[in-house]
Amino acid sequence: MSLPPEKASELKQLIQQQLSKMDVHGRIREILAETIREELAPDQQHLSTEDLIKALRRRGIIDDVMKELNFVPDSVDQELPSSPKHAVGFDKQSTFKKTNIDPTRRYLYLQVLGGKAFLEHLQEPEPLPGQVCSTFTLCLHYRNQRFRSKPVPCACEPDFHDGFLLEVHRESLGDGTRMADSTTMLSISDPIHMVLIKTDIFGETTLIASYFLEWRSVLGSENGVTSLTVELMGVGTESKVSVGILNIKLEMYPALNQTLSQEVVNTQLALERQKTAEKERLFLVYAKQWWREYLQIRPSHNSRLVKIFAQDENGINRPVCSYVKPLRAGRLLDTPRQAARFVNVLGYERAPVIGGGGKQEQWCTLLAFLCRNKGDCEDHANLLCSLLLGYGLEAFVCVGTKAKGVPHAWVMTCGTDGTITFWESLTGHRYIHKPTNPDEPPPAEQPKPLYPYRTIGCVFNHQMFLGNCQPSDAVETCVFDLNDESKWKPMSEEAIKSVCAPGATTSLPPFPPLCASTIDASVTSNEIEMQLRLLVSEHRKDLGLTTVWEDQLSYLLSPALASYEFERTTSISAGNEEFQDAIRRAVPDGHTFKGFPIHFVYRNARRAFATCLRSPFCEEIICCRGDQVRLAVRVRVFTYPESACAVWIMFACKYRSVL
Numbered sequence: 001m002s003l004p005p006e007k008a009s010e011l012k013q014l015i016q017q018q019l020s021k022m023d024v025h026g027r028i029r030e031i032l033a034e035t036i037r038e039e040l041a042p043d044q045q046h047l048s049t050e051d052l053i054k055a056l057r058r059r060g061i062i063d064d065v066m067k068e069l070n071f072v073p074d075s076v077d078q079e080l081p082s083s084p085k086h087a088v089g090f091d092k093q094s095t096f097k098k099t100n101i102d103p104t105r106r107y108l109y110l111q112v113l114g115g116k117a118f119l120e121h122l123q124e125p126e127p128l129p130g131q132v133c134s135t136f137t138l139c140l141h142y143r144n145q146r147f148r149s150k151p152v153p154c155a156c157e158p159d160f161h162d163g164f165l166l167e168v169h170r171e172s173l174g175d176g177t178r179m180a181d182s183t184t185m186l187s188i189s190d191p192i193h194m195v196l197i198k199t200d201i202f203g204e205t206t207l208i209a210s211y212f213l214e215w216r217s218v219l220g221s222e223n224g225v226t227s228l229t230v231e232l233m234g235v236g237t238e239s240k241v242s243v244g245i246l247n248i249k250l251e252m253y254p255a256l257n258q259t260l261s262q263e264v265v266n267t268q269l270a271l272e273r274q275k276t277a278e279k280e281r282l283f284l285v286y287a288k289q290w291w292r293e294y295l296q297i298r299p300s301h302n303s304r305l306v307k308i309f310a311q312d313e314n315g316i317n318r319p320v321c322s323y324v325k326p327l328r329a330g331r332l333l334d335t336p337r338q339a340a341r342f343v344n345v346l347g348y349e350r351a352p353v354i355g356g357g358g359k360q361e362q363w364c365t366l367l368a369f370l371c372r373n374k375g376d377c378e379d380h381a382n383l384l385c386s387l388l389l390g391y392g393l394e395a396f397v398c399v400g401t402k403a404k405g406v407p408h409a410w411v412m413t414c415g416t417d418g419t420i421t422f423w424e425s426l427t428g429h430r431y432i433h434k435p436t437n438p439d440e441p442p443p444a445e446q447p448k449p450l451y452p453y454r455t456i457g458c459v460f461n462h463q464m465f466l467g468n469c470q471p472s473d474a475v476e477t478c479v480f481d482l483n484d485e486s487k488w489k490p491m492s493e494e495a496i497k498s499v500c501a502p503g504a505t506t507s508l509p510p511f512p513p514l515c516a517s518t519i520d521a522s523v524t525s526n527e528i529e530m531q532l533r534l535l536v537s538e539h540r541k542d543l544g545l546t547t548v549w550e551d552q553l554s555y556l557l558s559p560a561l562a563s564y565e566f567e568r569t570t571s572i573s574a575g576n577e578e579f580q581d582a583i584r585r586a587v588p589d590g591h592t593f594k595g596f597p598i599h600f601v602y603r604n605a606r607r608a609f610a611t612c613l614r615s616p617f618c619e620e621i622i623c624c625r626g627d628q629v630r631l632a633v634r635v636r637v638f639t640y641p642e643s644a645c646a647v648w649i650m651f652a653c654k655y656r657s658v659l
Contacts (some may be wrong), residue, residue: 031055101165103254106180108166108215111249112138112149113271115158119243122156122573132201132599136208138246139195139371141512143188154198160246165253166192181259186268189506191215195371196232196243203604207235207372209243210313210365212509214269215250220262225250236362236438239315276505283319283499284490294489297469305407305457306467307399308491310363310378318507320501323363324377324397324462325511327386332514332641337430339387344428345601346383347374365509370642380425381409383386385461386511388413396464398422400456400475412459412480420480422451428568435479441573449476462500465491517639524603528647529554529635531605536622536631536651539613543623550630553652556560556582557595557634561648564597565638568646587654591628594621595652603637603647618651626655 031259034055101107115136124134135151136158168180168188180188191212198206209232218226228248230299232240287308295301309317333339351362362376366383369375381397388395394414402408409422410431420433421592431451455473459466459482466488470478482488499505537547559582562574587593596618612618624631632652641646 006332009119015024028056031059042647049620088322101253104179106168106185107253108142108168108218109163109251109253110140110166110215111163111251112160113247113249115160115244115246116156117242118154118156118158120243121154121158124153124155126155134198134200135588136160137197137199137371139197139367140164140166141192141193141195141367141510143169143510144511144513146515152198158244179254182256182258184217186215186219186260189272189503190510191506193365193367193509193512194230195368197371202604202607205367205372205374207313207364209233210235210368213248216265216269217262218250218252219256220260220265221429222259224256224259226250235313235368236315236360239313254322261356272506276507279467279498279505280507283495287319290489290491294467294469297489298471301467303397304468304473305401305455307458308465311361313362313368316507319465319496319499320363320397321460321462321465322397322508323366323382324385324460324500326388326389326462327383327511327514328390329387329514329641332516335385336388336391336393337428337571338569339391339426340384340423340425340430341646342644343380343387343425344568345386345640345644346380346642347601347644348377348380348426349374350376367509367512370512370514373642373644378409381411384423384425385411389461396459396461398453398456398459400473403454405454408453410453414480414482422453424452430571433475433478433480436476451475459488463493463496465496467491470655514641515643516644517641517645519603519639519643519645521637521639521645524645525635525637528603528605528608528637528649529633532609532633532635532649535606535609536633539609539622541602545623545625548630550654553586553630553632553654554634556586557632557650557652558636560595560597561634561636561650564599564648565636565646568599590656591654592657593652593654595622596649597648597650600647600649601645603645608647608649612649612651621651621653624653624655626657629653629655 030474101446128642134154136154137151138149138160140147140149143166147164148168149160149164152158153159168185170321177368190213194209194211194213195207196209196211198208200206211230211232213230216226218224226252230246230248232243233245235244260602291306291308294306299544307320310320310323311317329339333342337645351360361381363378364372364375366386369379369383378397385395385397388411396412396414398410398411398412400408409425411425413421413423422431422433423429424431431449433451454477455472456468456475456478458468464482466482468478468487469489470487472478479487482490497504500508502508502510533549540547556579557580559575563579566575567573583595594617596612596615598608598612598615598618600611602608613622621631630653632650632654634652636648637645638648
């Protein structure tokens with residue numbers, strides 16, 4: 001990294017000042033005289049630079065200078081206040097002097113000082129230096145700030161030693177610029193959401209634990225410093241099983257002028273819990289009453305997928321409306337269709353279940369979904385609905401079934417002109433819904449709906465919940481006039497607001513902001529491409545074939561890959577004519593060209609190659625035999641927020657046709 005001339009001269013000046021202050025020049029002169037006197041042989045006329053540096057190092061001069069200069073990496077990014085803060089990690093010896101902090105704001109310094117009792121990793125062997133091993137990563141979210149720890153090898157006692165500087169402030173009542181005092185902070189009920197992720201040697205992620213840390217005990221501790229032992233519980237079916245313990249230290253900075261008594265803190269927390277429990281109890285009573293009324297309309301309603309509550313990763317039942325909230329992507333995503341593409345490239349994985357017995361239900365909190373980078377269809381639908389609401393659309397999550405009665409969730413938007421659009425969050429596809437009237441005689445040709453949805457039980461967003469009470473729950477005959485109470489039975493918006501509005505209850509996890517991608521698209525594209533070239537060459541060698549790559553042909557494939565991604569994002573095809581023209585020019589008369597594009601949402605080249613070989617078209621290209629065979633491969637990685645990415649690969653070959 002090169003410095004601009006003015007910075008370089010400033011740095012030289014600082015170093016010169018430090019050397020003068022330590023009288024380094026005088027000490028060097030002394031050591032030089034001593035070395036000449038003691039070590040220079042009579043026949044030698046001069047002392048080499050290497051000899052002098054060795055002498056300085058031996059006497060500790062160089063170490064002393066480096067200690068005094070004390071170069072410290074600047075670990076906190078200078079960002080706009082509205083952007084999410086990325087992982088601000090500090091090592092064991094870190095001090096507040098080393099980081100850019102605003103002395104007029106209040107901070108909570110959270111240190112993770114190791115873990116213990118991760119018994120599942122009791123037999124884990126100690127990783128050898130340089131060996132790839134499974135790792136733990138701790139992700140945190142607090143009041144619009146996101147943090148990520150350094151990955152540590154999985155072990156029974158994982159060596160977590162990270163610090164996170166969390167800014168504590170009020171966002172309302174004009175207090176945003178004032179330093180928060182103890183009383184103000186006691187009223188900030190947002191917990192610190194901690195998510196533990198395990199990444200295996202193949203890069204696959206697993207959600208290990210999700211924990212909400214109540215940090216306000218530090219307000220009643222002496223000197224504003226307290227140490228906690230946090231027991232992490234498993235997720236899903238293992239939510240009652242301990243997975244390990246983290247040692248955590250909390251410290252307020254600047255130190256509090258006055259600490260509250262522990263009794264005051266405990267009383268406040270107890271009151272909040274009591275208030276939340278009462279609101280949740282009243283909503284449950286209302287939901288039961290609403291369900292009884294819904295069943296009285298038609299007994300068959302009992303079999304419809306009307307989902308009022310859903311279990312999160314910790315096994316806690318929460319109203320489905322609390323999983324959705326208008327979410328703005330800042331400058332990370334520009335259009336609703338780009339948002340749909342982002343959600344589509346996040347991985348799909350059903351909640352893990354031990355043994356058989358059907359689908360395990362688990363709707364993840366947004367932080368757990370984003371940190372793991374994959375989730376079930378409900379997680380995708382909730383995120384897409386939240387993003388579309390952020391773009392000002394009237395969006396709802398739909399709960400129903402696909403073919404063969406498989407439960408499914410997707411998203412619906414209602415246009416101001418009454419147009420109903422379905423968005424499939426797992427593929428990014430959009431479908432216009434045109435209902436058919438079951439009472440009318442069928443037209444000569446009944447077009448089959450393009451969408452895969454069969455039945456619909458309910459729709460909801462952050463403010464509304466509506467149960468489908470039409471005679472049939474088939475999607476193709478469904479009328480989406482949500483204001484018609486004879487077709488859609490609504491829940492009270494006030495009741496939903498009492499438990500789902502931001503800040504309504506302390507049990508609601510706040511929504512985290514999206515983080516920009518940390519993947520360098522060009523570097524990653526090159527790495528995957530080089531790995532694929534190697535794999536193809538090895539595969540052909542095993543078949544007794546030689547491999548000749550043509551770089552120019554590989555380069556010509558780039559516009560096609562860009563066009564495919566553009567079409568996935570916008571549903572508009574562009575640039576195909578230029579690509580075809582370039583290929584025609586590159587392939588001489590009497591030669592044949594074959595190309596095979598394929599799309600992945602992961603960056604594992606070996607896994608992608610194995611998948612490609614399963615396609616007869618691709619295998620035909622990779623194993624091509626003939627005269628003057630030239631091979632080409634092009635990889636293009638398109639990055640999205642949260643380090644999600646779309647990976648396009650195209651294999652191609654040209655060869656002389658011999659009849």
